Amino acid sequence: MYKIKTLNNISQDGLSLLGGNYRITEEDPNPDAILLRSYKMHDMELPESVKIIGRAGAGVNNIPIEEYASKGVIVVNTPGANANAVKELVVLGLLLSSRKVVQGINWAKSAKDDPEVAKLIEKEKSKFAGQELTGKKLGVIGLGAIGVLVSNAGLALGMEVYGYDPFVSVESAWGLSCDVKRALSLDEIMTDCDYISLHVPLIDQTKNLVNSDRLKMAKPGLRILNFARGALVSNKDIKDALDSGKVACYVTDFPDQELLNMDGVIGIPHLGASTAESEENCARMAVHEIKEFLENGNIVNSVNYPDCYMGVSNTQARIGITHKNIPNMVGQITGVLAKDNINIGDMLNKSKGDFAYTLIDVDSHISDDLTNMISDIDGVLKVRVIKNN
Numbered sequence: 001m002y003k004i005k006t007l008n009n010i011s012q013d014g015l016s017l018l019g020g021n022y023r024i025t026e027e028d029p030n031p032d033a034i035l036l037r038s039y040k041m042h043d044m045e046l047p048e049s050v051k052i053i054g055r056a057g058a059g060v061n062n063i064p065i066e067e068y069a070s071k072g073v074i075v076v077n078t079p080g081a082n083a084n085a086v087k088e089l090v091v092l093g094l095l096l097s098s099r100k101v102v103q104g105i106n107w108a109k110s111a112k113d114d115p116e117v118a119k120l121i122e123k124e125k126s127k128f129a130g131q132e133l134t135g136k137k138l139g140v141i142g143l144g145a146i147g148v149l150v151s152n153a154g155l156a157l158g159m160e161v162y163g164y165d166p167f168v169s170v171e172s173a174w175g176l177s178c179d180v181k182r183a184l185s186l187d188e189i190m191t192d193c194d195y196i197s198l199h200v201p202l203i204d205q206t207k208n209l210v211n212s213d214r215l216k217m218a219k220p221g222l223r224i225l226n227f228a229r230g231a232l233v234s235n236k237d238i239k240d241a242l243d244s245g246k247v248a249c250y251v252t253d254f255p256d257q258e259l260l261n262m263d264g265v266i267g268i269p270h271l272g273a274s275t276a277e278s279e280e281n282c283a284r285m286a287v288h289e290i291k292e293f294l295e296n297g298n299i300v301n302s303v304n305y306p307d308c309y310m311g312v313s314n315t316q317a318r319i320g321i322t323h324k325n326i327p328n329m330v331g332q333i334t335g336v337l338a339k340d341n342i343n344i345g346d347m348l349n350k351s352k353g354d355f356a357y358t359l360i361d362v363d364s365h366i367s368d369d370l371t372n373m374i375s376d377i378d379g380v381l382k383v384r385v386i387k388n389n
């Protein structure tokens, strides 16, 4: 029986895929896996029993992925599973930033007790006039799962779309309409566009990506949409830009008290991925990835270890080893097996940055002694016997 600890509410539709060999728990001190959404794990003590962490969603800045890698713990996420939900909210964000709908609705509601409200509306509506999207320039920063969908949606709305992503993947490039123009620098986007939508992960290199130096380059009346992470945009600099009219509206899915007190900010309470469809997609994908790892040792969509897939073992035993990416690890591991005269049926070794994973199918039973000998190799982080007949 595997134990899965949940740190956030996870869609039942996904959890139901776990099956009878799994117990879902919020309290167990020794779970095999953790399943979460945006819960911040940085200050949490990670139980030694945890082998894999499944982020039902895209962003992993709430998880100390390098620290967990050094403990031999795999972190996976669910690429693209919530991209459509975010894209739809970005389309709404484009419209909200263009038309004073939020302000207009709030004003109309405030006049609800006035019997003359219908007349008043016709008199006052000119205060809430806006602009159209068609023909405007949209700059999309980050052309991953969400950025691609947003770019294509921008074209469908009649916008001229510029995309910037120096690391764009082949898969994204295939999904992107050929009518999206390639921006060669962030500055180009900042200088030329009427709307900017951010779709990059929050990492050291992207913190405060939108700052006073970049905002200086912008045309007056720029609209900025941030459905990626709050810290990508400097609060102080956005305030100055809103005050000066450089930025006409900042739509963010990550408002804080400071932002909610600024005129020109539309703060949405982190609803990008909050649709039934997206929550189901993410939970299903994360559950699938956790099951693959716990039952077969396969790594799917990891953000801190290489992906590794050997299907279902058809030999007597399977062993999975997380270790440092240093010379002679495979030699030492197979040396231990050879000493015990154990034949290797199949094997995979892959690395990602400083860490690596070795998955081995063998034709005989694996003893505790042998497991301990592999664990004792310098650089080995976690050893798991996945199947043992």
Ligand SMILES: NC(=O)c1ccc[n+]([C@@H]2O[C@H](COP(=O)([O-])OP(=O)(O)OC[C@H]3O[C@@H](n4cnc5c(N)ncnc54)[C@H](O)[C@@H]3O)[C@@H](O)[C@H]2O)c1
Residues within 6 Å of the ligand: 057, 058, 059, 060, 079, 080, 082, 083, 086, 141, 142, 143, 144, 145, 146, 147, 164, 165, 166, 167, 168, 169, 172, 199, 200, 201, 202, 205, 206, 227, 228, 229, 253, 270, 271, 272, 273, 274
């Ligand atoms: N608001 C929400 O509810 C919500 C939902 C999903 C994702 N997100 C956020 O959006 C981010 C993007 O999600 P995604 O699914 O598109 O991820 P993704 O990994 O598919 O795409 C991210 C893209 O950013 C690019 N990139 C990285 N650094 C860059 C840089 N310095 N400049 C330009 N491009 C850069 C990458 O090459 C990649 O193509 C997530 O990391 C997460 O923080 C928010």
Ligand SMILES: O=C(O)[C@H](O)COP(=O)(O)O
Residues within 6 Å of the ligand: 037, 038, 039, 056, 057, 058, 059, 060, 082, 270, 272, 273, 274
């Ligand atoms: O990175 C993500 O996937 C989003 O920010 C969604 O987060 P949530 O699962 O907490 O809604």
